Amino acid sequence: MSRFSPANLRLAQEIIRRYPVAKSATIPLCHLAQEQDGYLADDSMAQIAELVGCSSAEVLGTASFYEMFKMHSVGKFCLGVCTNISCQLLGGEELLEHAEQTLGIRPGGTTADGLFTLEDVECIAACTEAPAVQVNYRYFHRLTPQDLDQLIEELRSGALDDVVPAHGTLGKVRQDLGEDRIANITPPEDQIEPVWLRRHRELAEAAAAADAGTPSTAGTNS
Amino acid sequence: MIGTVTPASKMAEGVPAVVSSRFGVPDGHTLAGYTSSGSYKGYEAIRQVLEMSPAQVGAVVKDATVLGRGGAGFPAGVKWGFCPPGVWPRYIVVNGDESEPGTYKDRLLMERDPHQLIEGCLIAAYAIGAAQVFLYARGEMPHAQERLAAALNEAYAAGLIGKNILGTDFSVDIVLHWGAGAYIVGEETALIESLEGNRGMPRLKPPFFPAAKGLYMAPTIVNNVETLANLPWLFNHGVEQYRSVGTEASPGTRLIALSGHVNNPGIFEIPQGTTTFRDLFESEIYGNGIRTGHELKMFIPGGASAPWFFPEQIDLPLEGRLIGGQGSMLGSGAVVVMDETTDAVRAALRLVRFFARESCGKCTPCREGTTWEEKILQRILDGHGRPSDIDLLLDVADNISPGPYPVAADPGNDLEAIPFPPRQTTICPLGPSSVAPITSAIRRFRHEFEAKIVQRDLISVSSEPFTDLPEQSSLAHGAVGHV
Ligand SMILES: Cc1cc2nc3c(=O)[nH]c(=O)nc-3n(C[C@H](O)[C@H](O)[C@H](O)COP(=O)(O)O)c2cc1C
Ligand code: SF4
Ligand code: FES
Numbered sequence: 001m002s003r004f005s006p007a008n009l010r011l012a013q014e015i016i017r018r019y020p021v022a023k024s025a026t027i028p029l030c031h032l033a034q035e036q037d038g039y040l041a042d043d044s045m046a047q048i049a050e051l052v053g054c055s056s057a058e059v060l061g062t063a064s065f066y067e068m069f070k071m072h073s074v075g076k077f078c079l080g081v082c083t084n085i086s087c088q089l090l091g092g093e094e095l096l097e098h099a100e101q102t103l104g105i106r107p108g109g110t111t112a113d114g115l116f117t118l119e120d121v122e123c124i125a126a127c128t129e130a131p132a133v134q135v136n137y138r139y140f141h142r143l144t145p146q147d148l149d150q151l152i153e154e155l156r157s158g159a160l161d162d163v164v165p166a167h168g169t170l171g172k173v174r175q176d177l178g179e180d181r182i183a184n185i186t187p188p189e190d191q192i193e194p195v196w197l198r199r200h201r202e203l204a205e206a207a208a209a210a211d212a213g214t215p216s217t218a219g220t221n222s
Numbered sequence: 223m224i225g226t227v228t229p230a231s232k233m234a235e236g237v238p239a240v241v242s243s244r245f246g247v248p249d250g251h252t253l254a255g256y257t258s259s260g261s262y263k264g265y266e267a268i269r270q271v272l273e274m275s276p277a278q279v280g281a282v283v284k285d286a287t288v289l290g291r292g293g294a295g296f297p298a299g300v301k302w303g304f305c306p307p308g309v310w311p312r313y314i315v316v317n318g319d320e321s322e323p324g325t326y327k328d329r330l331l332m333e334r335d336p337h338q339l340i341e342g343c344l345i346a347a348y349a350i351g352a353a354q355v356f357l358y359a360r361g362e363m364p365h366a367q368e369r370l371a372a373a374l375n376e377a378y379a380a381g382l383i384g385k386n387i388l389g390t391d392f393s394v395d396i397v398l399h400w401g402a403g404a405y406i407v408g409e410e411t412a413l414i415e416s417l418e419g420n421r422g423m424p425r426l427k428p429p430f431f432p433a434a435k436g437l438y439m440a441p442t443i444v445n446n447v448e449t450l451a452n453l454p455w456l457f458n459h460g461v462e463q464y465r466s467v468g469t470e471a472s473p474g475t476r477l478i479a480l481s482g483h484v485n486n487p488g489i490f491e492i493p494q495g496t497t498t499f500r501d502l503f504e505s506e507i508y509g510n511g512i513r514t515g516h517e518l519k520m521f522i523p524g525g526a527s528a529p530w531f532f533p534e535q536i537d538l539p540l541e542g543r544l545i546g547g548q549g550s551m552l553g554s555g556a557v558v559v560m561d562e563t564t565d566a567v568r569a570a571l572r573l574v575r576f577f578a579r580e581s582c583g584k585c586t587p588c589r590e591g592t593t594w595e596e597k598i599l600q601r602i603l604d605g606h607g608r609p610s611d612i613d614l615l616l617d618v619a620d621n622i623s624p625g626p627y628p629v630a631a632d633p634g635n636d637l638e639a640i641p642f643p644p645r646q647t648t649i650c651p652l653g654p655s656s657v658a659p660i661t662s663a664i665r666r667f668r669h670e671f672e673a674k675i676v677q678r679d680l681i682s683v684s685s686e687p688f689t690d691l692p693e694q695s696s697l698a699h700g701a702v703g704h705v
Binding site for chain 2: 018019020021023024025026027028030031052054061062063065066067068069083084085086088089090093122123124125126127128129130134137138139169170171172173174175176177181182183184185186188191192193194195196197199200203204
């Protein structure tokens with residue numbers, strides 16, 4: 001059943017420690033599994049369920065809500081063409097149609113050689129650089145149909161392998177939050193008033209009490 | 223064409239770059255860059271803040287009137303005050319899920335100046351007494367995730383985050399978390415659900431106002447990336463300088479993503495409240511004019527959820543309350559310009575399709591309504607529209623957002639503005655947002671819809687299908703060939 005590699009399993013356990021409640025690690029662990037395999041396998045979801053302490057149906061329930069998790073293998077390159085309003089205004093829909101022609105697939109489809117999966121995506125926050133495209137979530141801006149053909153060629157030839165990692169890989173730098181670094185991650189029910197707040201509250205209370213005790217203000221304040 | 227275009231960020235004369243001063247600095251995203259470039263020296267504000275009491279810090283933010291930049295424009299200092307006293311823990315969740323169509327600024331803030339955001343988080347955490355900060359970045363933004371992770375690692379190593387920050391008793395962790403593609407997760411209660419490892423479906427408010435019952439049912443402050451990114455500059459320069467830009471009710475600056483049919487689309491930091499849409503579209507330092515040879519037909523002043531504006535509204539300043547009164551909203555700082563070549567029905571369909579796809583499905587009027595809105599608009603566009611479809615669209619819309627829907631004034635037809643916000647039969651505002659493009663387009667461009675509802679002839683099997691047909695036949699409802 002175990003699907004995570006030993007190194008990824010250690011990483012998974014480290015990720016879980018960052019959260020006061022283990023279930024919060026569900027989505028990060030799904031990403032980790034997808035990074036390892038290119039998609040989110042049933043076995044992975046079962047293992048994640050064990051790790052975060054819920055049922056595998058719950059993991060599937062969560063994962064299936066989110067667009068980025070793929071429950072089956074996809075192309076090496078997920079090519080998402082934005083057709084939302086800012087891109088639509090500058091040719092996003094036509095660009096998507098051109099991509100369909102070039103690749104011979106419809107959005108959602110994968111080319112027979114397993115290289116490309118085409119997607120018709122919603123706004124990817126590059127609206128001023130329309131029409132915008134992402135390949136495995138790496139940005140390409142202001143593309144003409146000719147640019148897109150060239151991009152597809154370059155991806156095919158491996159010329160962009162440094163820029164576009166395999167599907168599933170997101171941020172390549174990881175937050176390093178080993179046990180020695182963590183300041184205060186405890187379950188919510190064990191949390192108390194933070195020390196700096198308590199110190200300032202006590203200071204304020206002491207000042208108020210002192211004020212109340214001094215004869216000059218006693219008459220007005222007590 | 224590779225995604226390395228540096229979006230324009232030029233400042234009008236005399237306007238300080240509050241949040242964008244390191245956008246053009248090559249190493250502005252590093253700790254060294256943050257402390258040696260930009261409109262203030264990085265990590266000076268937190269040193270100053272640690273000398274103040276948490277209550278004083280909150281008061282500064284309140285006095286400055288730092289309006290939320292995520293959409294609703296609620297003042298951050300006031301929101302912080304909503305945490306019930308004596309209830310622990312408190313959490314901060316930073317909303318970096320930017321996905322409102324037309325919006326592009328939080329991604330830049332995370333990619334180009336991650337330490338600015340981190341310092342903003344620290345200030346907020348100190349003020350409210352947060353046990354932990356969760357920095358929720360959008361899933362589809364790996365570059366932002368990398369920059370944030372690298373910056374967090376640097377800041378931890380420098381003793382700026384974690385245990386006993388800068389040698390004081392202030393300790394807090396900032397945990398980077400990212401989503402997996404769902405617009406609705408940007409809504410604050412859905413964001414919390416998602417952070418708990420669940421489907422990102424909004425919670426009902428009341429009772430689940432995050433400040434009272436948020437993450438793990440504990441008091442939680444959800445703030446937008448840009449909102450928190452304002453704080454380091456504010457504490458370096460003071461309330462007075464912060465308030466010297468913009469207006470009384472909307473002080474400071476705002477990042478605006480100007481996209482669509484302008485000569486110079488880009489991200490601009492503009493003074494809030496005083497800059498007009500005309501300035502934004504026409505000024506050389508901003509849009510530099512509507513696409514040459516074309517004219518303005520309509521524009522969206524605040525992201526896909528905002529009702530449309532038209533040439534009559536171009537002289538309005540970008541001031542939240544005023545725009546609300548005029549029937550729309552400034553939302554997330556996304557201004558989308560459409561010239562006369564734009565097909566109003568096609569634009570409306572694309573926006574509605576977005577809401578239909580992104581509806582979380584929790585409430586029936588939104589789940590079913592947005593689906594029907596899309597279907598009807600699609601068939602109109604495909605030439606299969608029925609004469610009753612325009613009214614049907616408005617009827618479906620009325621089930622999601624009953625009563626008069628916010629819309630801009632149309633002086634040419636003696637129609638007044640209906641102020642924002644819309645009413646809703648739903649849990650969150652996504653459903654009602656889907657109505658904005660429909661009512662905006664129909665009120666102004668009804669003729670475009672009508673023109674697409676083509677007149678089709680009755681095609682009969684027999685050349686004499688009816689006998690004794692009355693002169694005024696009342697065929698079934700929605701009969702073809704009727705205009
Ligand atoms: C459907 C929907 C989507 C939203 N998306 C975002 C978003 O992507 N980013 C954001 O900061 N706020 C978004 N909001 C607003 C948040 O609910 C919340 O008001 C905001 O994050 C609060 O931060 P602020 O007070 O600093 O603006 C969205 C709201 C709704 C209803
Ligand atoms: S309005 Fe739509 S998106 Fe919002 S909770 Fe209801 S179904 Fe979900
Ligand atoms: S609309 Fe295409 S990136 Fe925003």
